[in-house]
Amino acid sequence: MNTPQENPSLLQGVRRYRVGTGDFLAWWKESLLSWVPLRWRVVFGLARNRLLLSQAGDRLRLQVHDANGLQELALLPLPLEAIQLDGVLGNRAAKLPRWLLLPAGSALQRRMLLPAAAAERLRDVVRFEIDRQTPFTADHVRFDARVMGRRADGQLDTELVAVPRASFDAALAGLGDLAGSLVGVDASDGAGSPLGVNLLPAELRRRRHDPLSTWKWVLAGVAVLALVAGLWQVLDNRRAVAEAFAAQVDARAVQARVVATQRQQLVDIVEGTAFLDQARAERPTSIEVLDELSRRLPGNTYLEKVGIEGDRLTIIGYSPEASALVGLMQGSRLWRAPALSGAVQPDPRTRLDRFTLVADLASAPAPAPAQGAANGAGTP
Structure with missing residues (x-):
């Protein structure tokens, strides 16, 4: 019997099946979320809404990207501090993750065909293709990759998106203090819509506080307490059943001893009567x-x-x-x-x-x- 390590084609098939399962689960999750009202998804943090910041000359354009597309929010003059931006935005919009949206044409886009196994570490695989696909090295660009589709043979149709590091740093510098509040940087396509990549390195991404994290911890604690209480109740029920069974056994044992005593008394009476009858029969009256x-x-x-x-x-x-x-x-x-x-x-x-x-x-x-x-x- 061949193992996946001994048979490369079998290993590729296993990986392809595993990736396909992940895609199915992602599709299933999105399908389930589509049945939840948008307002509830926003309240519970299930929606992928985000606040897009883009430079339009000396002004900052604010757009909300949600399931319905892009919605214009405001156009503010630069420079702008984070406190001023929070004052302009509403309570709900201020809590959205903030992304910088680079203008169309600022990013290099290259289509590539990769094996299905590359989906597990797509960014690391694409890093080695930057020298061959672009005139830059990996250290001189900010890059990311996205999966455009999957072919019948399991290969991935991917797209490399790269921005020269100098242009990238200049775009961040134009935001001033707002650059520290970004969780990602995306680029626009020809129609002005985001490509769906994150060019911002992981070490520069701001970790946003989840407003529901406290409730999540509370609910997790309640769930743990409920689980412990349930297990304790089960244990207590088992103990009560064991005690009731022991009491029943003791009661039956007492009854058995009483019956045994009565039986022995009856046997003694019968034997005594038989002895007296025998003695009376052996002696003259x-x-x-x-x-x-x-x-x-x-x-x-x-x-x-x-x-x-x-x-x-x-x-x-x-x-x-x-x-x-x-x-x-x-x-x-x-x-x-x-x-x-x-x-x-x-x-x-x-x-x-x-x-x-x-x-x-x-x-x-x-x-x-x-x-x-x-x-x-x-x-x-």
């Missing part, structure tokens, strides 16, 4: 224990207390055969290991023995032995 006791204990035995604490069965009562109760309690499927707790105490009032009998409740009901097996076990 109180009714079953009382029924079993009523069937195994003899009729002359009286119970004072029957207590069930966990897997522990405690029986307190009176019986004439307290020592034989252990044997009667054995072999039940509801408890195991029955035994007397403590000594048997005779009761003189009832003439019965007071006993305390303990046993361990069975975890799971044992299957009842078959009747035939029980009879077989009792047969010698």
Whole structure:
């Protein structure tokens, strides 16, 4: 792939396209400005109006050059000071940039054909053509160049405008103090209209104060403040959204913790209920224990207390055969290991023995032995 540096024709095409784009933007700007009323363009400094000063013998001719052409303003005697000129001009005309307009025939004009790349630095390129196009050197003339047109192949049809330095300096000297207020020097064509060049060197041009510069700085400051305020507002909105999102996350986290706690409580209740149900299912009920006791204990035995604490069965009562109760309690499927707790105490009032009998409740009901097996076990 060739680069513009390796291919001169490609480089020339790129430069031609870039220059064409600049011309299009300039044309587009002029087209947009044409829709703005002339009065507004003058007020906002968008119009290219200028005040032309030209010598007519011993008098100074004042003309205003605007979009409608040249308009005669006044004809004043020379010499004239800048303060006197400001007093004659109106407020609006006094603020216009001042140009010296040289008479027709005072400038040498030469047409030249230059490549499109010369448009970027037209004045520097034309400087090297002065020796060949005029009988003067570049140091002895004041010169400028203008583009007259563009050909189909991209080349520029330009015109060199040069004025001998002696004539140029004499024209400036004829203005006296007014020469220091000039921003440019132009030359007239055969019809008396300006050529549209600036022969005044850049170091001699007066920098005019833009009356709207203060407003421009104020508007620029307001724009910067508005931009900063807008960015700050965006940042503040982002911060508010982040804080709201964090608060929402915290609220959801609290809700999640509450739900988790409630769920754990529910799980604990379910597990506890299941454990109690399982424990209740594994142990005999109180009714079953009382029924079993009523069937195994003899009729002359009286119970004072029957207590069930966990897997522990405690029986307190009176019986004439307290020592034989252990044997009667054995072999039940509801408890195991029955035994007397403590000594048997005779009761003189009832003439019965007071006993305390303990046993361990069975975890799971044992299957009842078959009747035939029980009879077989009792047969010698």
